[in-house]
Amino acid sequence: MTATDLRSIRNIGIAAHIDAGKTTTSERILFYTGRKHKLGEVHEGAATMDWMEQERERGITITSAATTCQWKDCTINLIDTPGHVDFTVEVERSMRVLDGAVSVFCAVGGVEPQSETVWRQADKYRVPRIAFINKMDRVGADFWSVVTQMKDRLGARPVPIQIPIGVEDGFVGVVDLVDFKAAIYEDELGTEYRKVEVPAELLEEAQLARDAMVETLADFDDQIMTAFLDAKPVEEAWIREALRRETVALNVVPVLCGSAFKNKGVQLVLDAVVDYLPSPLDIPRYEGVNPETGDAVEVDSSVEGPFVALAFKIMVDPFVGRLAFCRVYSGTLESGSGIYNASTRKRERVGRILRMHANKREELDAVHAGMIVAIPGLKQVRTGDTLCMEGHPVLLESVEFPEPVISLA
Ligand code: GDP
Numbered sequence: 001m002t003a004t005d006l007r008s009i010r011n012i013g014i015a016a017h018i019d020a021g022k023t024t025t026s027e028r029i030l031f032y033t034g035r036k037h038k039l040g041e042v043h044e045g046a047a048t049m050d051w052m053e054q055e056r057e058r059g060i061t062i063t064s065a066a067t068t069c070q071w072k073d074c075t076i077n078l079i080d081t082p083g084h085v086d087f088t089v090e091v092e093r094s095m096r097v098l099d100g101a102v103s104v105f106c107a108v109g110g111v112e113p114q115s116e117t118v119w120r121q122a123d124k125y126r127v128p129r130i131a132f133i134n135k136m137d138r139v140g141a142d143f144w145s146v147v148t149q150m151k152d153r154l155g156a157r158p159v160p161i162q163i164p165i166g167v168e169d170g171f172v173g174v175v176d177l178v179d180f181k182a183a184i185y186e187d188e189l190g191t192e193y194r195k196v197e198v199p200a201e202l203l204e205e206a207q208l209a210r211d212a213m214v215e216t217l218a219d220f221d222d223q224i225m226t227a228f229l230d231a232k233p234v235e236e237a238w239i240r241e242a243l244r245r246e247t248v249a250l251n252v253v254p255v256l257c258g259s260a261f262k263n264k265g266v267q268l269v270l271d272a273v274v275d276y277l278p279s280p281l282d283i284p285r286y287e288g289v290n291p292e293t294g295d296a297v298e299v300d301s302s303v304e305g306p307f308v309a310l311a312f313k314i315m316v317d318p319f320v321g322r323l324a325f326c327r328v329y330s331g332t333l334e335s336g337s338g339i340y341n342a343s344t345r346k347r348e349r350v351g352r353i354l355r356m357h358a359n360k361r362e363e364l365d366a367v368h369a370g371m372i373v374a375i376p377g378l379k380q381v382r383t384g385d386t387l388c389m390e391g392h393p394v395l396l397e398s399v400e401f402p403e404p405v406i407s408l409a
Contacts, residue, residue: 308388
């Protein structure tokens, strides 16, 4: 695995308050990313919805701690974030294994107190975000009101990169402000959409929204600023680059919209995950502690460094048994190798390494920095444990060791 491969990994979570559409959006993501073989298995139309229902019953898609899928050239690991919103160690752990998040808002309810709590958690752990304003088809949906609430209530700098075409029953697609084309959904599954010229009646609103996007980015980018001031064309590539850089730096939040339930907008969310959310290489190092000396240790996001991983969830799989879901921060580990658990100070052997997809488990020969995998058979590993190499012990999460028991007998 090379640096180029690491660039094409996205470790993301979907953050939302209850009912905003996190489950529906996640299911649609797995549908679109898996649709090549899925569509071959089912009949067209309603049957695909049945497939989603079956998946829901089997519980594989959304209950797995991490599901790997593919979109364009990227491997996306969809990490389940806890549904509750307390500042618990579990939330902290799930935030630290993500590199970015899709924040889902309801176009009717907007920014509710619970969405504020979820947002603050992501702020605390400095997770770059894109926002998806969902349920544009519902009565009372209001895209611009939610954008304003993001500013006023969350103190965010939202940058709409789309505007809706129509609303409620008449919601049919979005104007993509980056390539300045209208995406209109043609089939019920949202798989077929046409990119056409911006409709005349939306041209003025779209132009204003595009100018606002460019003006915001100009604050961070001299090239865009110069073109903007000289009223010269701003190239699409500059916009894409500035959006990515400033999203990763937490300066802006690109805003998209759609209706997950009506299969509109989710594919463009996947495009935005690939285009604007960071890869593991964008976070060059992590802080750890040497458990023996208490000294700070820097863990580099590189495949060459000593192996360091965090077990962030233990689950029991009906077929494979106990699985430790791990995020690898540094190095490479081959199956069959020994590892050192710095949290329990015990050695274990990694017999197999699995990658969990929505519909299958893939056996891997090795795991590298930036990846998320499930390791079966680690009996002593608990959530929050750091797995590393004995000669390079690192703790990513602090642990309290029990006082040694001294026998006086
Ligand atoms: P979660 O609690 O955030 O996981 O939300 P769900 O995905 O379970 O959605 C909550 C409810 O809203 C369900 O009844 C969904 O069918 C519905 N829903 C989700 N997305 C949309 C949407 O885009 N439009 C409409 N009209 N309903 C939606």
